[in-house]
Amino acid sequence: MELLESLVCIDKNLQVPVYLQVANEVICSIRKGILKPGVALPGSRVLAQSLNVHRKTVVAAYDELYAQSWVDVLPRKGIFVAKNLPNIAPRALTEAPHPVGFARKTLYDVDDTRIICQDMFVAPPEGNLVFNNGSPDTRIAPLELMIREYRRLASQKFNTKYLMYGPEQGSENLRIELAKFFSETRGMHVTADNIIITKGVQMALYIISQVLLNKGDTVIVGDPGYSMANEVFIQAGAQIATVPVDEFGINLDAVEEICKKQPIRMLFVIPHHHQPTTVTLCSERRMRLLELAKTYKFAIIEDDYDYDFHYASSPILPLASADDYGSVIYVGSFCKTIASGLRIGFMIAPQNLIDQATRLRRLIDRQGEQLLEEAMANLLKNGDIGRHLKKANKLYHERRDVLCHLLKEKLGDDVSFNIPNGGFAVWMEYKNGIDRLKVTQRAAEMGLTIGSGCEHYNDPLVRHNFVRLGFASMNVKELEEAVDILARAIKKVRGE
């Protein structure tokens, strides 16, 4: 039975024991129908010799095959491929795209257009400077403090608690600390029961949409706006109704206009520094928006992700702090406070919505990272987050000033922008017929990546000449280099 020897291929460098390699290759051959039910296998001595392994190895392989019911052992007769296996016709190896691998395509039907998310992550080339969409500087993130907390929490005393399953709503300690933090910094008087911890703002938006939206519901958003939010609403079956955005935020006359014509389920607003234009929703509009929500009974999602980064004055208190009727769902995150990659955010709402959100959270991924949540609770409690916010605020304030100064000085009237009151980015328009896409391309050739690839306008075909330049993640020297490249790129485009 030389077939078997030719089928079995051993690699002594693998971590898998040799006996198991032998057994697994036999199983593959049985499954493929090459070794048919009832066929005799060679004796262990013979096989050991031809495979050049110890006889005990083959005996162990056969024991394994017997334990897994792939072979029958008949006393004084020998070992045979088990008879009760379905008789599979042998197939040519070429029939499947990979011999023992994975098919390229599912046999069952998959609708390739079902999930519409367009803006997928693209890594910038290694070593490039990046004007991202507005991310914090991870180099100043308080990681040493986080790891100190991890170490403490991983100790025997805590680990049976925080490494087992935990509450779907998120760490109770963190929710209690957040309730205090929101009371002190945002004038919001909520309890831990009003809060669910999420993986960033993104998961909060996803959960809200899945719990509240039905097919055909209308969601009002600003245009230009935050495409990642729009995609979540659309995925949940909703229709987007857009309203213009001016220097005081979204246009509420337009909102009221829509409300008068049709039922509105939800309105999405980033009141502090609108994505992408960075404008702040003024106090007057905030109050009117709350009145509209009360009159027309829609939910307001208030995405206040950059509340803690406001440079011109203190930030305006959230809509949620003045909402007596239960209209506002307040979402935010620490992804901008510390690092985009540390996925931790929150959603605050009346308890009937939090209850539904918590149940959905269990179905989605059961719970968050307890170690991360507990660490964050402690950093909040002992003031580390507060100190980091102060430090970061000062730094980003300075970087905003440096970038705006550089843009004015180096690009002159080729560009136009307003200095943002806060946040992480400048919304800039190219003038004098300079084409943004061409500049982005030229800059990329010179080692500067501009933009995250996000679409800002609801209609991706709309013609505009804006870019969003994140300044927070670059230090002064890097900002100087980046604007320098930008200036040269513009010069090249003008010369074309």
Add this chain to the structure above:
Amino acid sequence: MELLESLVCIDKNLQVPVYLQVANEVICSIRKGILKPGVALPGSRVLAQSLNVHRKTVVAAYDELYAQSWVDVLPRKGIFVAKNLPNIAPRALTEAPHPVGFARKTLYDVDDTRIICQDMFVAPPEGNLVFNNGSPDTRIAPLELMIREYRRLASQKFNTKYLMYGPEQGSENLRIELAKFFSETRGMHVTADNIIITKGVQMALYIISQVLLNKGDTVIVGDPGYSMANEVFIQAGAQIATVPVDEFGINLDAVEEICKKQPIRMLFVIPHHHQPTTVTLCSERRMRLLELAKTYKFAIIEDDYDYDFHYASSPILPLASADDYGSVIYVGSFCKTIASGLRIGFMIAPQNLIDQATRLRRLIDRQGEQLLEEAMANLLKNGDIGRHLKKANKLYHERRDVLCHLLKEKLGDDVSFNIPNGGFAVWMEYKNGIDRLKVTQRAAEMGLTIGSGCEHYNDPLVRHNFVRLGFASMNVKELEEAVDILARAIKKVRGE
């Protein structure tokens, strides 16, 4: 204007600066309609005196109010509540349930029955021994090694890469290491492109369901089975069709019967140690299941979460390792390898499904924890995970033997069970008319929590007398104590 003084309440112990407290209280009063547009505010000197603060504090508060457009400053006249604010009628404070707090219920409509998840987390009482549903022992988890990796990854060199946004599909390093690991341990020849990293098996099941299931689709599951999976399928709009489970796994005659009658979209199977009965799907049925999937073109979700914990023999190679047609979606996790609370799992499938899954992942929460994923990649690469698995396997094997021995010795013919081939739990039936619910209650009174609260049968009203006793998270001494309590609880119930 003594009203203002009475409205403003200062707490010098808060972290919020006093000037901001003053400003915020004024804003609240304006919003509530207590301070109406056009009303004059007291001069800074007067207000400072009556609030007993420095005059500069009040000036700063007024500057803040002006910056936020809540007040008009009229030269030589004074400071007035801004005129362009909507004229809100003053409301009695009792009108809202919390003065500046959160409504108890949303003003917009929330369907409280939309998300049906029933089995929510309940923490066992502090200090109790726990027969959980089958969790690993977090006390032996390689946390020191994880934290060593965190520290390395958090260093300047890596942190701009791993703390920024990253790929939705999960760490490429981890996917490469997993592909190797699956090839060596499971005979699966997949590439990193076939893998998406998820937050445990739960998120894999959720994503698959949302991408593949339409309202009214049928999913076949074993009964008794894994209720958390069933709930995900139902939430996605599917109908559950149940098949019986015997000592060799799910009944494939029953599966074929259903397939002949109606289209089947998906079948869910835990081939190694079926939840909850712990039986292993035998080789013959595995091959037949693949044939059925090919014939009737349904997707098989193979949840192989405890592949690495098989004590009787080496584990049987996954269905996915013999799937040439793209029928199988292979899911698993490290939640059982290391700790239930470390949420990291994987889903392996043909690329067309992985593409849709990746897009949905972005909408749900954008990406996983890169630090955790990169740390896991390194632990896999340098063999730490392999070493931990060997150690844990030996320990859990011993604990299984100890528990089974104790149950036989102490409970005798009051209970009946088969020794599981692997996994983390024993499926035990009470005999002699002993009521499982009563035993659970008595045991709880004596400091032993039994069960996770999960329903095991599709019909929660089905009468059965089984419990699932997780043994992996207790050491020998704890197992002895636990069985001791169990024996006393049974005695009490018998005496009732």
